Amino acid sequence: xxxxxxxxxxxxxxxxxxxxxxxxxxxxxxxxxxxxxxxxxxxxxxxxxxxxxxxxxxxxxxxxxxxxxxxxxxxxxxxxxxxxxxxxxxxxxxxxxxxxxxxxxxxxxxxxxxxxxxxxxxxxxxxxxxxxxxxxxxxxxxxxxxxxxxxxxxxxxxxxxxxxxxxxxxxxxxxxxxxxxxxxxxxxxxxxxxxxxxxxxxxxxxxxxxxxxxxxxxxxxxxxxxxxxxxxxxxxxxxxxxxxxxxxxxxxxxxxxxxxxxxxxxxxxxxxxxxxxxxxxxxxxxxxxxxxxxxxxxxxxxxxxxxxxxxxxxxxxxxxxxxxxxxxxxxxxxxxxxxxxxxxxxxxxxxxxxxxxxxxxxxxxxxxxxxxxxxxxxxxxxxxxxxxxxxxxxxxxxxxxxxxxxxxxxxxxxxxxxxxxxxxxxxxxxxxxxxxxxxxxxxxxxxxxxxxxxxxxxxxxxxxxxxxxxxxxxxxxxxxxxxxxxxxxxxxxxxxxxxxxxxxxxxxxxxxxxxxxxxxxxxxxxxxxxxxxxxxxxxxxxxxxxxxxxxxxxxxxxxxxxxxxxxxxxxxxxxxxxxxxxxxxxxxxxxxxxxxxxxxxxxxxxxxxxxxxxxxxxxxxxxxxxxxxxxxxxxxxxxxxxxxxxxxxxxxxxxxxxxxxxxxxxxxxxxxxxxxxxxxxxxxxxxxxxxxxxxxxxxxxxxxxxxxxxxxx
Numbered sequence: 001x002x003x004x005x006x007x008x009x010x011x012x013x014x015x016x017x018x019x020x021x022x023x024x025x026x027x028x029x030x031x032x033x034x035x036x037x038x039x040x041x042x043x044x045x046x047x048x049x050x051x052x053x054x055x056x057x058x059x060x061x062x063x064x065x066x067x068x069x070x071x072x073x074x075x076x077x078x079x080x081x082x083x084x085x086x087x088x089x090x091x092x093x094x095x096x097x098x099x100x101x102x103x104x105x106x107x108x109x110x111x112x113x114x115x116x117x118x119x120x121x122x123x124x125x126x127x128x129x130x131x132x133x134x135x136x137x138x139x140x141x142x143x144x145x146x147x148x149x150x151x152x153x154x155x156x157x158x159x160x161x162x163x164x165x166x167x168x169x170x171x172x173x174x175x176x177x178x179x180x181x182x183x184x185x186x187x188x189x190x191x192x193x194x195x196x197x198x199x200x201x202x203x204x205x206x207x208x209x210x211x212x213x214x215x216x217x218x219x220x221x222x223x224x225x226x227x228x229x230x231x232x233x234x235x236x237x238x239x240x241x242x243x244x245x246x247x248x249x250x251x252x253x254x255x256x257x258x259x260x261x262x263x264x265x266x267x268x269x270x271x272x273x274x275x276x277x278x279x280x281x282x283x284x285x286x287x288x289x290x291x292x293x294x295x296x297x298x299x300x301x302x303x304x305x306x307x308x309x310x311x312x313x314x315x316x317x318x319x320x321x322x323x324x325x326x327x328x329x330x331x332x333x334x335x336x337x338x339x340x341x342x343x344x345x346x347x348x349x350x351x352x353x354x355x356x357x358x359x360x361x362x363x364x365x366x367x368x369x370x371x372x373x374x375x376x377x378x379x380x381x382x383x384x385x386x387x388x389x390x391x392x393x394x395x396x397x398x399x400x401x402x403x404x405x406x407x408x409x410x411x412x413x414x415x416x417x418x419x420x421x422x423x424x425x426x427x428x429x430x431x432x433x434x435x436x437x438x439x440x441x442x443x444x445x446x447x448x449x450x451x452x453x454x455x456x457x458x459x460x461x462x463x464x465x466x467x468x469x470x471x472x473x474x475x476x477x478x479x480x481x482x483x484x485x486x487x488x489x490x491x492x493x494x495x496x497x498x499x500x501x502x503x504x505x506x507x508x509x510x511x512x513x514x515x516x517x518x519x520x521x522x523x524x525x526x527x528x529x530x531x532x533x534x535x536x537x538x539x540x541x542x543x544x545x546x547x548x549x550x551x552x553x554x555x556x557x558x559x560x561x562x563x564x565x566x567x568x569x570x571x572x573x574x575x576x577x578x579x580x581x582x583x584x585x586x587x588x589x590x591x592x593x594x595x596x597x598x599x600x601x602x603x604x605x606x607x608x609x610x611x612x613x614x615x616x617x618x619x620x621x622x623x624x625x626x627x628x629x630x631x632x633x634x635x636x637x638x639x640x641x642x643x644x645x646x647x648x649x650x651x652x653x654x655x656x657x658x659x660x661x662x663x664x665x666x667x668x669x670x671x672x673x674x675x676x677x678x679x680x681x682x683x684x685x686x687x688x689x690x691x692x693x694x695x696x697x698x699x700x701x702x703x704x705x706x707x708x709x710x711x712x713x
Contacts, residue, residue, distance in 0.1 A: 002274065002341075008040040009346035013274030016342050020360070024285055028366040030408060038407030039359050043343075043351050046400055050336055050352045053393050057695060060425070061458065063088045068461035076462070082568055085428075091564070092391060092429050099492030100438045104378040105416060108328035109442050110496050112229040113526035113548035114259035115536040117327065118503065120268040120608050121280040125294040125305060129533055131287055132308045133258035134327045135233070136537030138169050139242065140252075145510040147538055157241070166246065169253045173234075176227045176544045178205040188247045190234065192217035195316040197225075212313030212321065224313050224323070227544050231256040231323060233311075258536035260498070260527065261327040262418075263287065265357060266334050266386050267450075267622040268608030270601050272706045274342035281360055284331050288368040288375065310373070328382070329375050330418060330443070331365075333357035335387030336396070338699050341707075355400065358383070362404050362415055369414070379411075384418035384443065387450065388433070389695070390425040395436040413440045418498075421484050422447030422624075423454045423695070428564045430484065434491045444493065445500035445529075446484045448472065453627030456635050457696030459570045464639040467578075467586050468632055471571045479566030485524040485552075486560040494526075494552045501528040505620045507610060510538055521546040524555045531620045576641075584650065587642055589614050590629040592654040594686060595671065597621040599658060599679040602705050603669055612661045614654075626686065626698045634690030647687060655680060678709050 003014035021032050067084055071077070085091040108114075119130040142165040145151055173184040179202045187200040196203055197210035204210060211231070215221030223234040233254040237243040243251030265271065265280050286292025287307070294305045308325040315321055334357055339350035365381035368374040376382070385397045401415040417440045419426070419433060426433050434441055452472070456465050465471060481501070488499040501520040504513045517539055520528035526548045530536045555561075578586075596611035611621040619625070636642050655671040662668040671680045682705040686698055693700060 004344075007036040010036070010040055010043070010351070011344040013342050015278050016274040019278040019281065024281065024360070024364055027289070027370070028363060028408075030363060030366070034407070035359075035363065039343075039356070040346075042355055042359060042400075042403055042407065043345050045403065046355055046396075047345065047349075047352060049396055049399075050355070053336060053389075053396060054694070056392070057389055060088060060090050061695070064090070064458060065461045068459065068463075072461075072463075076570065076572075078565070078568065082565065085568070090390075090425060090428075092432055094429075094431050095435070097490065098435060098438065100434065100441055100496055102416065102438070102440060102442050102496050103413070104380050105442050105496055106328055106376050106378050106380065108259045108324075109382070109416075109498050111549075112259055113521060114230055114543050115257060115530045115539040116498070116500060116527040117258040117261040117533065117536050118264055118268065118332075118529050118531070119261065121263045121265050121283045121331070122269045122271065122276070122605075122607070124283050124286065124292060125296055127263055127283040127287060128292060128294050128305045128307065130258065130261040130263065131292075131326045131329060132305075133261065133533035133536050134256060134308070134325055135254050135311075136257040136533055136540075138172070138232075138253040138255050138537060138541075139165050141510075141534045141537045142168055145534060145538070146508070147510040147514055149511065162242065166242070166250075172541060172544070173253070176232070177209055177225050179203070180205055190220060190223055190236065190248060190250075192220060192223075192316070197223060197316075210316060212315050212323075214313055217314075222313075228547050230259075230540060230543055255537050255540045257540045258327045258530070258533065260330060262330045262332050262384055262529075264332045264608075265361070266332050267624050270605040270607040270702070270706060271340075272703045273340070273710065276605070277340065277342050277356070277360075281364065284361060285364045285367070287329055288364050290371065290374065326375075330382040330384050331361045332384035332386060332418070333361060335385070336393060337387065337694060337697060338703065354385075358400050358404050359407070362401070362410070363408055365415075366408065366410070369410075379414060380416045380442075381414055382416050382418065382442065384420065384445075386420040386447075387423060387695075387697075388419065388426055389423045390429050391432040391436045394419060394426075394433045398437040398440060401440065416440055416442035418443030418445065420445055420447050420450070422450035424451065424458050424567075427451065427480055427483070428567050430487045431491060434487070434493075438491075441493075441497060443498040443500060444484060444488050445498070445527075446481055446502055447624065448477065448481075448502045449505075449622075449624035449628060451480060453624065453631050453696050455571065456628070456631040457691075457693075459572075460631075460635055460638060460691055460696075462570050463572045464576065464641050465632060465635050466571050466573045467582075468590065468628060470573075474569065474571035476567055476569045476571055479562035479569075481523065483560070483562040483564075483567065485555065486562060489524065489552055489556045490560070494549065494556070498527045499525050499552075501525040503529040503620065504531060504535060504539075505625070506617065507531040507535060507620060508618050510535065514538055514541070518542040518545065521548045522551065524548065524551045526552070583636075583642060584646065587633065587636070587647060587650045588654055590633050591647070591650045591683075591687075592657055593619070593621065593629045594626055594633075594683045595651065595654050595658045595680070596661065597626050598683045598686065598702070599662070599668075599671060601702055602679040602682050602709060603677075604667070605706065614657070616661070623698050623702070626702075627696055630686040630690045630698060631696045633687045634696075637687070638691055644688070648684075651675075651680070651684060651687075678705050681705065 170185040212224035213220040237251040238249040240251035340353040600606040
């Protein structure tokens with residue numbers, strides 16, 4: 001049994017108490033008594049409303065299920081369905097136009113477009129990597145990936161590949177910073193004279209894009225340029241292995257990359273008790289205090305990583321100025337659903353984890369507010385709130401953070417809210433969701449993965465869904481992505497908030513990302529998620545190619561492209577002309593993804609990992625991807641597309657595949673041949689109990705199984 005202590009009328013795990021009282025509170029100006037009394041009051045005040053919102057979810061789902069069951073053998077009547085959703089309160093009335101009133105938002109959120117990195121909070125090294133991913137080497141990212149074609153990670157330096165990297169980088173410079181009468185590929189000298197940058201005596205086509213330098217103006221150590229709000233640094237060093245071979249001495253091209261990053265307490269972590277929560281909160285605390293470090297071994301050497309210091313440059317006028325070296329940080333709390341055993345309330349019940357997160361992460365954010373050069377220069381704490389269903393739940397989040405601010409003595413709306421547009425009831429009511437938090441919303445973001453999982457669960461009774469890859473080819477997804485941007489612009493988010501797009505889930509396929517992810521800035525999104533610092537640097541190229549705010553202005557002038565009717569199109573399988581081979585292949589693909597993710601989640605507490613798919617392509621898997629796969633199989637089982645025996649056979653077959661894919665890991669526990677371990681049990685339950693899980697979420701089963709394993713230890 002974990003040690004617990006009393007704090008007011010709550011029983012709290014000792015590890016969490018020690019962290020709060022000995023690490024997190026000191027320096028905030030908030031006493032232990034005020035914190036615990038405040039948390040106790042919040043739990044008492046907010047728990048009934050939180051519980052009622054979850055009951056409302058289930059009531060609406062039951063009514064939708066009944067509607068589909070009663071019409072099982074009839075053609076789908078779109079208009080009748082829409083009217084019914086309005087009658088039951090699922091679809092609310094869209095009111096008059098308005099603009100958000102969010103104030104004190106940092107420019108990385110409001111006025112600069114760029115990549116956004118998402119990392120698990122439980123890994124301090126990853127958290128530091130994310131914070132330091134504000135700048136990245138274009139040379140390294142082109143050389144060390146398949147961005148320019150097939151990548152062969154041979155030992156030693158490949159001069160031919162290096163030359164192609166330099167040539168590709170010069171093409172980028174010509175596109176973003178053209179020179180009058182010359183090309184960056186041909187020049188031999190960069191220098192500063194009369195407040196201008198000259199390249200072999202030629203000026204830039206747009207001289208204002210030169211904003212600074214370091215070193216001697218006649219032979220700068222570096223030159224700072226800016227395009228579409230993003231900086232790049234040309235680094236000159238003739239003693240460097242690259243610079244020594246370059247006619248201009250150019251040793252690197254460094255890009256401003258991850259403008260912002262989300263430190264995640266939710267889908268990418270496996271936090272099931274107080275000790276896990278402490279691990280997650282500790283990274284956020286270190287980032288907000290600025291003293292987070294991580295020690296690790298690389299190539300036989302011990303390395304200590306810490307936060308980068310800001311960069312210093314000389315302006316064309318000769319004044320010194322500083323440039324931020326760290327990404328602006330958000331913290332993603334959990335949603336409204338889950339409770340945590342870390343804190344037990346006066347009634348003997350686990351408290352809602354979202355209430356605990358709101359109190360602790362906001363309190364930790366106070367450390368940053370006390371610094372002049374911290375994460376936010378405008379006195380804001382940035383918190384993403386995921387998995388909310390509709391305006392009432394957003395209003396509850398707004399109310400919760402106002403209550404937290406009052407307890408902690410903060411000015412109301414110090415907390416800026418990120419709304420994940422990833423649940424169907426939020427998508428179809430997005431404008432009213434934004435209205436419900438109009439004084440604090442600073443972010444909306446599509447989440448195709450969770451959105452698909454919720455789409456399947458919401459319409460579980462409507463019929464069998466298409467195969468997974470075909471769901472995203474249906475009309476609803478285009479309407480969903482377009483409407484998110486359209487409504488964001490309609491509500492005045494441009495220049496005040498981020499309108500974001502989802503994750504690139506294949507971290508090894510950078511060439512494909514460069515080809516495809518440019519569609520996100522082209523769509524009017526001023527941020528989009530990436531899985532690594534390398535991906536952030538490469539994705540930054542897209543924001544030099546596309547002036548997102550110009551795109552937003554044109555979109556706003558043209559008005560909405562998508563409406564709720566399209567979002568209500570259910571992506572069912574229109575023609576079920578699948579061969580048995582196609583069906584089994586789809587079942588095995590889903591089963592393999594579930595097993596590959598769940599075995600690491602349950603056995604090792606890893607909430608997000610690069611899992612080889614059935615074709616051995618590494619995919620970033622988290623609870624959202626697991627939700628799709630488990631709901632897809634639950635749907636096919638329910639509609640008898642496959643039998644229980646066929647799914648069990650696929651699970652056992654794919655368990656052997658996953659075992660082989662993890663054979664390199666000495667700590668890995670094979671699922672086969674016994675198939676009686678907790679990880680296999682969890683994967684089984686996610687499928688066969690998936691239909692009855694709240695909103696199709698994976699958390700209840702995953703948390704319960706992981707806790708069972710930890711309690712056996």
